Amino acid sequence: xxxxxxxxxxxxxxxxxxxxxxxxxxxxxxxxxxxxxxxxxxxxxxxxxxxxxxxxxxxxxxxxxxxxxxxxxxxxxxxxxxxxxxxxxxxxxxxxxxxxxxxxxxxxxxxxxxxxxxxx
Amino acid sequence: xxxxxxxxxxxxxxxxxxxxxxxxxxxxxxxxxxxxxxxxxxxxxxxxxxxxxxxxxxxxxxxxxxxxxxxxxxxxxxxxxxxxxxxxxxxxxxxxxxxxxxxxxxxxxxxxxxxxxxxx
Numbered sequence: 321x322x323x324x325x326x327x328x329x330x331x332x333x334x335x336x337x338x339x340x341x342x343x344x345x346x347x348x349x350x351x352x353x354x355x356x357x358x359x360x361x362x363x364x365x366x367x368x369x370x371x372x373x374x375x376x377x378x379x380x381x382x383x384x385x386x387x388x389x390x391x392x393x394x395x396x397x398x399x400x401x402x403x404x405x406x407x408x409x410x411x412x413x414x415x416x417x418x419x420x421x422x423x424x425x426x427x428x429x430x431x432x433x434x435x436x437x438x439x440x
Numbered sequence: 441x442x443x444x445x446x447x448x449x450x451x452x453x454x455x456x457x458x459x460x461x462x463x464x465x466x467x468x469x470x471x472x473x474x475x476x477x478x479x480x481x482x483x484x485x486x487x488x489x490x491x492x493x494x495x496x497x498x499x500x501x502x503x504x505x506x507x508x509x510x511x512x513x514x515x516x517x518x519x520x521x522x523x524x525x526x527x528x529x530x531x532x533x534x535x536x537x538x539x540x541x542x543x544x545x546x547x548x549x550x551x552x553x554x555x556x557x558x559x560x
Contacts, residue, residue: 337487338544341505347480347487354483358475360467367457367467370553385461421553424458431548433490433541 333426338433353427356403361386362396369406370419378414453546458553473547476523481506482516489526490539498534 334346342350357363368385369377383393397417400406405423408415454466462470477483488505489497503513517537520526525543528535 337483338490338539338541340487340491342484342487344480344484347483350483351478351480354474355478358471358478360464360471363457363467363470363474364462364464367460367462370458371460419458419553421458424551425553428548428551428553431544431551433539433545433548 334430336432337430350427350430353403353405353423356399356405359396359399361388361392362400365393365396366400366405366419369417370421370424376416376418378416380414382417454550456552457550470547470550473523473525473543476519476525479516479519481508481513482520485513485516486520486525486539489537490541490544496536496538498536500534502537 333349334342357366364385365382368382372381379390379393379397382397383390386393397406397408397415401408401417404420406417406419408417410416453469454462477486484505485502488502492501499510499513499517502517503510506513517526517528517535521528521537524540526537526539528537530536
């Protein structure tokens with residue numbers, strides 16, 4: 321159930337965008353991540369997973385926060401997984417989700433406007 | 441030409457999403473900003489403006505970087521402006537664009553995974 325994640329390009333990406341312009345390739349890579357976050361349900365799922373005790377959450381921990389059907393939640397989790405923001409591992413009945421902290425940290429570093437960059 | 445910017449909600453928004461779950465209102469607010477950044481042309485425009493000498497750029501500084509028509513560039517700049525990520529001021533012939541560093545800093549802080557938050 322876990323997927324190969326598109327982290328290779330992110331390893332090299334990016335200097336803070338207030339320091340130097342993004343290249344076309346960097347902008348395409350980042351736009352996919354921001355697109356995955358451009359939805360309130362996905363943002364709330366991401367924050368519920370990231371802030372959950374132990375750093376992981378199963379879908380059983382997530383559904384009560386939403387007035388949405390299981391398949392809708394699953395669709396949004398799939399988008400987050402395919403973007404590389406979270407990973408999902410099946411253990412027994414449930415899939416357990418965990419954020420990739422290095423991806424969040426790199427996005428944070430790209431957006432920083434201070435001279436210090438945030439590193440993973 | 442400058443617009444009233446939706447910064448009020450951002451003033452209170454948000455603790456790092458890895459520390460506590462976003463509320464519905466915070467997620468809606470943030471999703472608008474991420475949607476504005478979910479496009480490679482807009483991300484490159486944002487980085488060209490943010491990293492430009494003096495912290496501002498006119499459309500005359502931006503168009504050469506793209507193989508796009510003026511109206512297309514203008515459309516993307518309008519989306520960035522309406523999201524509150526940049527401001528535009530007409531001076532003479534040109535509109536000069538500038539990022540709102542406090543908005544970028546708050547997005548950076550929301551995504552940080554370290555115990556330190558990035559402040560504006």
